[in-house]
Amino acid sequence: MKFGIVVFPGTWSDRDCFYSVHNICGQDAVYIWHKETDLAGCDCIILPGGFSYGDYLRTGAIARFSPVMDAVADFSKKGRPVIGICNGFQVLCEANLLPGVLRQNEHLQYRCQWTYLKTENISTPFTNKCRKGQVLKIPISHYEGRYYAGDDVIKELEDGGRVAFRYGTPAGEITAAANPNGALNNIAGIVNKQGNVLGMMPHPERSCEDILGSIDGNIIWESIIAGI
Amino acid sequence: MPASKEQLEEIALSRKEYNLIVSKLEREPTEVELGMFGSLWSEHCGYKHSKALLKRFPTSGKYVLIKPGEENAGVIDIGDGQVIGFKIESHNHPSYIEPYQGAATGVGGIVRDIFTMGLRPIALANSLRFGPMSDPHNRYLMSGVVGGIAGYGNCLGIADVCGEIYFDNCYSGNPLVNALCLGIGRREDLTRARASGAGNLVMLVGADTGRDGLHGASGLASRTFEEQRELRSAVQVGNPFMEKLLIEACLELTRTGWIVGLQDCGAAGLTSAAIEAADKGNSGLDIDVAMVPRREKGMTPYEVMLSESQERMVVIVKKGCEDKVSDLFDRWGLHSDIIGKVTDDGMATIRDGGKVVAHAPVKYLNNPPVYRFRPRRPDWLDDLQVLDLKKIKEMTPKDTGKILLRLLAAPNICSKRQVFRQYDHQVGNNSVVLPGEGDAAVLRIQETTKAYTLVTDGNGRYCYVNPLVGGVIAVAEAARNTACMGARPMAITNCLNFGNPERNDVMYQMHRCIEGMSQACRKLKTPVVSGNVSLYNETRGVAIFPTPVVGMVGLIKDVKRHCTAGFKSEGDVVFLLGDFGDDRALGSSEYLELIHGVVRGTQTIDLRTEKNLHDLLIKAIDRGLLRSAHDCSDGGLAVTLAESCIIGGIGFKGDLPAHGRLDTMIFGEAQSRAVVSVSPGKVRRLEEMAFKHRVPVTRLGIVGGGRFVLRGLTDLPVNDLEQAWSNRIG
Numbered sequence A: 001m002k003f004g005i006v007v008f009p010g011t012w013s014d015r016d017c018f019y020s021v022h023n024i025c026g027q028d029a030v031y032i033w034h035k036e037t038d039l040a041g042c043d044c045i046i047l048p049g050g051f052s053y054g055d056y057l058r059t060g061a062i063a064r065f066s067p068v069m070d071a072v073a074d075f076s077k078k079g080r081p082v083i084g085i086c087n088g089f090q091v092l093c094e095a096n097l098l099p100g101v102l103r104q105n106e107h108l109q110y111r112c113q114w115t116y117l118k119t120e121n122i123s124t125p126f127t128n129k130c131r132k133g134q135v136l137k138i139p140i141s142h143y144e145g146r147y148y149a150g151d152d153v154i155k156e157l158e159d160g161g162r163v164a165f166r167y168g169t170p171a172g173e174i175t176a177a178a179n180p181n182g183a184l185n186n187i188a189g190i191v192n193k194q195g196n197v198l199g200m201m202p203h204p205e206r207s208c209e210d211i212l213g214s215i216d217g218n219i220i221w222e223s224i225i226a227g228i
Numbered sequence B: 001m002p003a004s005k006e007q008l009e010e011i012a013l014s015r016k017e018y019n020l021i022v023s024k025l026e027r028e029p030t031e032v033e034l035g036m037f038g039s040l041w042s043e044h045c046g047y048k049h050s051k052a053l054l055k056r057f058p059t060s061g062k063y064v065l066i067k068p069g070e071e072n073a074g075v076i077d078i079g080d081g082q083v084i085g086f087k088i089e090s091h092n093h094p095s096y097i098e099p100y101q102g103a104a105t106g107v108g109g110i111v112r113d114i115f116t117m118g119l120r121p122i123a124l125a126n127s128l129r130f131g132p133m134s135d136p137h138n139r140y141l142m143s144g145v146v147g148g149i150a151g152y153g154n155c156l157g158i159a160d161v162c163g164e165i166y167f168d169n170c171y172s173g174n175p176l177v178n179a180l181c182l183g184i185g186r187r188e189d190l191t192r193a194r195a196s197g198a199g200n201l202v203m204l205v206g207a208d209t210g211r212d213g214l215h216g217a218s219g220l221a222s223r224t225f226e227e228q229r230e231l232r233s234a235v236q237v238g239n240p241f242m243e244k245l246l247i248e249a250c251l252e253l254t255r256t257g258w259i260v261g262l263q264d265c266g267a268a269g270l271t272s273a274a275i276e277a278a279d280k281g282n283s284g285l286d287i288d289v290a291m292v293p294r295r296e297k298g299m300t301p302y303e304v305m306l307s308e309s310q311e312r313m314v315v316i317v318k319k320g321c322e323d324k325v326s327d328l329f330d331r332w333g334l335h336s337d338i339i340g341k342v343t344d345d346g347m348a349t350i351r352d353g354g355k356v357v358a359h360a361p362v363k364y365l366n367n368p369p370v371y372r373f374r375p376r377r378p379d380w381l382d383d384l385q386v387l388d389l390k391k392i393k394e395m396t397p398k399d400t401g402k403i404l405l406r407l408l409a410a411p412n413i414c415s416k417r418q419v420f421r422q423y424d425h426q427v428g429n430n431s432v433v434l435p436g437e438g439d440a441a442v443l444r445i446q447e448t449t450k451a452y453t454l455v456t457d458g459n460g461r462y463c464y465v466n467p468l469v470g471g472v473i474a475v476a477e478a479a480r481n482t483a484c485m486g487a488r489p490m491a492i493t494n495c496l497n498f499g500n501p502e503r504n505d506v507m508y509q510m511h512r513c514i515e516g517m518s519q520a521c522r523k524l525k526t527p528v529v530s531g532n533v534s535l536y537n538e539t540r541g542v543a544i545f546p547t548p549v550v551g552m553v554g555l556i557k558d559v560k561r562h563c564t565a566g567f568k569s570e571g572d573v574v575f576l577l578g579d580f581g582d583d584r585a586l587g588s589s590e591y592l593e594l595i596h597g598v599v600r601g602t603q604t605i606d607l608r609t610e611k612n613l614h615d616l617l618i619k620a621i622d623r624g625l626l627r628s629a630h631d632c633s634d635g636g637l638a639v640t641l642a643e644s645c646i647i648g649g650i651g652f653k654g655d656l657p658a659h660g661r662l663d664t665m666i667f668g669e670a671q672s673r674a675v676v677s678v679s680p681g682k683v684r685r686l687e688e689m690a691f692k693h694r695v696p697v698t699r700l701g702i703v704g705g706g707r708f709v710l711r712g713l714t715d716l717p718v719n720d721l722e723q724a725w726s727n728r729i730g
Helices: A014-024 A066-076 A087-094 A151-159 A217-227 B005-011 B013-024 B031-040 B092-097 B098-115 B138-155 B216-220 B228-236 B239-256 B270-281 B301-306 B324-329 B380-384 B397-409 B460-465 B467-484 B504-524 B590-596 B607-621 B636-648 B662-667 B681-694 B718-725
Strands: A002-007 A028-033 A044-047 A084-087 A101-103 A111-119 A135-142 A146-148 A163-169 A187-191 A197-200 B064-066 B074-079 B082-090 B121-131 B159-167 B176-186 B200-207 B257-265 B284-288 B312-317 B336-343 B345-352 B357-359 B432-433 B441-444 B453-456 B488-497 B529-532 B547-556 B571-577 B628-631 B652-654 B676-680 B697-703 B709-712 B712-717
Touching: A002 A014, A002 B460, A014 A028, A014 A111, A014 A217, A028 A197, A028 B013, A044 A066, A044 A087, A044 B005, A066 A084, A084 A087, A087 A101, A087 A197, A111 A187, A111 B345, A135 A187, A135 A217, A135 B159, A135 B547, A146 A187, A146 B324, A146 B712, A163 B636, A217 B441, B005 B013, B013 B031, B031 B270, B031 B357, B064 B312, B074 B488, B074 B529, B082 B098, B082 B453, B082 B488, B082 B547, B092 B098, B092 B176, B092 B284, B092 B529, B092 B712, B098 B121, B098 B257, B098 B681, B121 B138, B121 B239, B138 B159, B138 B239, B159 B441, B159 B453, B176 B529, B200 B239, B200 B324, B216 B345, B216 B397, B239 B257, B239 B324, B239 B662, B257 B270, B270 B284, B270 B301, B270 B312, B284 B681, B301 B345, B301 B357, B312 B324, B312 B336, B324 B336, B324 B547, B397 B636, B397 B662, B397 B718, B441 B628, B453 B467, B460 B504, B460 B547, B467 B488, B467 B504, B467 B547, B467 B628, B467 B676, B488 B504, B504 B547, B504 B607, B571 B607, B571 B712, B590 B636, B590 B662, B607 B681, B628 B636, B636 B652, B636 B662, B636 B676, B636 B709, B636 B718, B676 B681, B709 B718
Parallel strands: A002 A028, A002 A044, A044 A084, A084 A197, B082 B529, B121 B159, B284 B345, B488 B529, B652 B709
Antiparallel strands: A101 A146, A111 A135, A111 A163, A163 A187, A187 A197, B064 B074, B074 B082, B082 B176, B121 B176, B200 B312, B200 B336, B257 B312, B284 B336, B345 B357, B432 B441, B441 B453, B453 B547, B488 B547, B571 B676, B571 B697, B628 B676, B652 B697, B709 B712
């Protein structure tokens, strides 16, 4: 299958995404410049991490107006998989492809550290290879990663099983201490109503090799590959 | 009309230097020429006080491709057609005036030095020194500096993988902020910073030019530090997004063959970028400042030539390729403007539209006088080097636990996690050993089985008490850290942070530190490939400790054969490699200062012993003998053992042999030592190997349980050690 990796000016996890899906998982991958409008026969679109347009205004607020984002919206409406990682998650929220916002971390500091994600829903195209409740060791790296939404949206997400991942302990307990940024309900990743758009703050592309400390990120790529 | 005293003061040139300029030009310089001379002859650009001393460093070796001063950074060959370029640079003075922007632009500058050479920047490191955290102003400086490094570096997507932070009173009025960047690339992609080929075009790319940073090089970096407030405009403001675009665009450009040279605008802005490139290419330049895009109206040619606005690059474009180059930058959303051309007359001709405002030989501009000051050994040094242990009250065995906990909580020893977790240390998918896990960072080299290590080191207190020995130890400890990871030390970069070089005692410190570093570099086979000098680090007459900071790169053949600092498994046997040291081991130690409030007594080191230890560590790790290895340094043996427990999350039970004074043995900082653990089945092989390498080896105890036990001395839960060690700063 073919992954399309969108590159905004200021994106930096494009190369890591490419490396993990191509070199590690052996799939085709292409970079898609933000001015392009053709998704070139891709089977899955990745919006990677970084600081699109410097994120000087509000994270993802300018990137959502890039020409490529109309194509990404159309792609998602056809039910095809789109995954936004870190800044990509922020862009998806700004583009209204996912509900809610990502606010500054509660402690007002950047955080780069390992987190342990409890998989809450294993029927999405991104988690179908996970065991129920499986804990994935995947790192975060962000300043604005505190998921926030109104009570009604949170209820809708929770009732609809749309919380894909929650920050937890290595044993899978959901505790305040395991929440690295103050996200509501320890939310680390959510899917849209149709289930084909995932936004997550942690970086699965950084945890695909033993030598780098974890291979748990591969489960997400393998799930996508299995679903195509 | 001769320049006034005020004019010369503004650009930090002496009357004698001015007269030299007049005699070379055979006329009075114009205002623009004077500004250009002032910048290029500043210590920061011209190294006039340090050049003679820097020649003492060994700079060649079998891995060295590009030596100091030849390009923006030194380069070593790591085999398979790949090269690594790296350099460390200071941004001390700007960071004191405006900590966030000062530190941020320090990162920006050193990153530009790397991608200018056609290498992709992939790792950052920081060496920081502050005054005590008990002072709110120091806390403000530190949080600003850390925020600036995080804010700028994280936005670029370059992993910030290691560094150190030390605190001492002497840095209160003058913090040190040294930033290191490392880049990797193919040998054939190396790009030079030179202007050559008459008729080729000079293009300025990136940010517009404003009044920010005027006199940064001549003013801020080249004098001592009293009137900081007036100098605020000499600090620049960074735009990491623009820098990120420049990285990608310039790396693409260096693979096209459309350019002959690339140079960043750092200290002294367009002046140094253009003149240094012309000098390296044995060319002249004809630049029209009217073509330089500005941020604000009414800027004079003088201001345009000396502005230190950030995120700007000078590109020397092959004639005929200018449209293709412009198109490339356009695609990245970057401005590019042709501002002049390369000439073959050896002159720097600066115009403002039709009017020539400067016309001076490049060779004159770029060749400042070299000063040789006579170093004088300060009178107070003899006394400072003596430690009379009779005056230091002996500890009792039952105090061991209490003192250990205090040392673990000391700012110079405690965990720096609260700082490094603010830096993205994993982007790039190369980070194998993360900050806090080992004595150095380990990064794998993609598409090979190899890895490299990176570490920074520099103990100012040792250098203050004994500049020669301190200089030796700065290099030796970096190499020991490297060897503890299983890597062969390859080369170093250094940042020489000292006080006012016009003082004989400071000159003595520089002289001896450099001598010590050079001795160690020779013996340990780690030539100096790049570096930076930061002088005038003093406020109101108080100089900092002489603080040379060493950044070292090492190479591991097989990334799987590396080691970390934490103990691993129940039953592993723990050894000390190296000896227990004599009474001098307490000299200048953390223990002596923290517990007794005393800073004195020289450390000692023997480089042959040191080298034997490194060879043993590297071989033992390569053969898979070691489960853990940790350099024995600040806080001595007890702290090293405790750290291996905390990092590994497992206990230790040991029996230390009696050996002289108790405090000297467990908290002394005798050099050339490491604490290692091995599985029981490999003990004999390690002992044999140590014997062959002439390294003393002493069995200390066994890994296991949840307690830290030194029989007869202390018995504490590892959790308590961790509590003491964690969350102390930040």
